Amino acid sequence: xxxxxxxxxxxxxxxxxxxxxxxxxxxxxxxxxxxxxxxxxxxxxxxxxxxxxxxxxxxxxxxxxxxxxxxxxxxxxxxxxxxxxxxxxxxxxxxxxxxxxxxxxxxxxxxxxxxxxxxxxxxxxxxxxxxxxxxxxxxxxxxxxxxxxxxxxxxxxxxxxxxxxxxxxxxxxxxxxxxxxxxxxxxxxxxxxxxxxxxxxxxxxxxxxxxxxxxxxxxxxxxxxxxxxxxxxxxxxxxxxxxxxxxxxxxxxxxxxxxxxx
Amino acid sequence: xxxxxxxxxxxxxxxxxxxxxxxxxxxxxxxxxxxxxxxxxxxxxxxxxxxxxxxxxxxxxxxxxxxxxxxxxxxxxxxxxxxxxxxxxx
Numbered sequence: 001x002x003x004x005x006x007x008x009x010x011x012x013x014x015x016x017x018x019x020x021x022x023x024x025x026x027x028x029x030x031x032x033x034x035x036x037x038x039x040x041x042x043x044x045x046x047x048x049x050x051x052x053x054x055x056x057x058x059x060x061x062x063x064x065x066x067x068x069x070x071x072x073x074x075x076x077x078x079x080x081x082x083x084x085x086x087x088x089x090x091x092x093x094x095x096x097x098x099x100x101x102x103x104x105x106x107x108x109x110x111x112x113x114x115x116x117x118x119x120x121x122x123x124x125x126x127x128x129x130x131x132x133x134x135x136x137x138x139x140x141x142x143x144x145x146x147x148x149x150x151x152x153x154x155x156x157x158x159x160x161x162x163x164x165x166x167x168x169x170x171x172x173x174x175x176x177x178x179x180x181x182x183x184x185x186x187x188x189x190x191x192x193x194x195x196x197x198x199x200x201x202x203x204x205x206x207x208x209x210x211x212x213x214x215x216x217x218x219x220x221x222x223x224x225x226x227x228x229x230x231x232x233x234x235x236x237x238x239x240x241x242x243x244x245x246x247x248x249x250x251x252x253x254x255x256x257x258x259x260x261x262x
Numbered sequence: 263x264x265x266x267x268x269x270x271x272x273x274x275x276x277x278x279x280x281x282x283x284x285x286x287x288x289x290x291x292x293x294x295x296x297x298x299x300x301x302x303x304x305x306x307x308x309x310x311x312x313x314x315x316x317x318x319x320x321x322x323x324x325x326x327x328x329x330x331x332x333x334x335x336x337x338x339x340x341x342x343x344x345x346x347x348x349x350x351x352x
Contacts, residue, residue, distance in 0.1 A: 019275035023331030175328040
């Protein structure tokens, strides 16, 4: 079964801007779901509000488009009500890190059996490019016209500290690795968190000298670094560029799971 | 197998031009009726998936299809040795 069979062909093309990376991440997620072999009836796709959260509307399966930031709360309810269902949560960085931050850390703490795919485009894309908790320091947005001065959330590290069973980070350039990571997350019982850095040429790249979609893909290609190499460089005391995106699988462990199959 | 770009879904972001390891896609020249500059195919018979998918029984590369944010790229079945119109130059 190809991932194209999961799409609602009558809803395509998507509403996303030209060159938006959300479609890529949906492709990878659906490829991973079809590789695992789940049927249409046993998967539920949940999302909150945002560009990335429009994803379940294009998928031909049971889905839930919930209030802003509360996707994980709804998903926890689904899992506890019917543990036989498999859950995939699509969420964005503003959805997950800003307004849904508490739901996120508590879902990690409870270790609910679900897979969360966070499409981190480093901006609030849908509302017009406001700065989000993951906007890099110095980046321009409509609410940070002189450069963001606040620190950023490292969502993967946050999920590991809060107790997720699986955490990985890839970008929309690394499609094969992202697919494998999502598949590993789907197969791991417990809370699996996959952060996918995606390009947002309209909201983010346009204001940060990455106007074309290819520019942001090139940025991901040149600025991402494997976790092993990053750790080695840090151990050797060498200098790592501050805008490096550390990619790879961060943790895979076996903590007690809430809502797993009996 | 035959590589096909769906001109009704493509939005012209040219990400396939960027990611294809065989450089099969190249930027289009003129906009179509929807105003989208759809990429062109440059000798698509070089595509590894077109040639080897049937032999291996799985998708070989598929990076362009996975990357395409608008789901516009697909492979179509092609009959072997199907007759094709060829412009013969004398």
